[in-house]
Amino acid sequence: MPVYIPPLTSSQKQLLGHLALADFPHPDAEPASAAARGLDECRLRADIEELCNTRQVTVAEGHLSITELGVVAYLAAERDELAATLVDVSALADELRRRDPVSAVPHSLRQLAQGAWSLDQALAHLDPT
Structure with missing residues (x-):
């Protein structure tokens, strides 16, 4: 059964791209981490919330991780x-x-x-x- 993958915004795609390379600290735990990656801090929290709601990102022990669904969404966006x-x-x-x-x-x-x-x-x- 196919899984619906909602389209990503450019900032969500950018976030998933970073997470596809490696987990990193949640901006609440380490605010400089997002800035060092060139992520828009204003948009980041909303993106994290949305991607967590769609099960593409998880937050555990202050770190963000991409899920298998997140990898699929990221690769689909890259393909498109x-x-x-x-x-x-x-x-x-x-x-x-x-x-x-x-x-x-x-x-x-x-x-x-x-x-x-x-x-x-x-x-x-x-x-x-």
């Missing part, structure tokens, strides 16, 4: 961000093709972005010998 970037790369390839229909660059770029070609294949297509 990368997928959006690849869509943009494909759109750029389309625009390049429109501007210069004889260039091999757009086709190589699109094939690479779609995973159809490796970087070496895309580069070889640009410089056939």
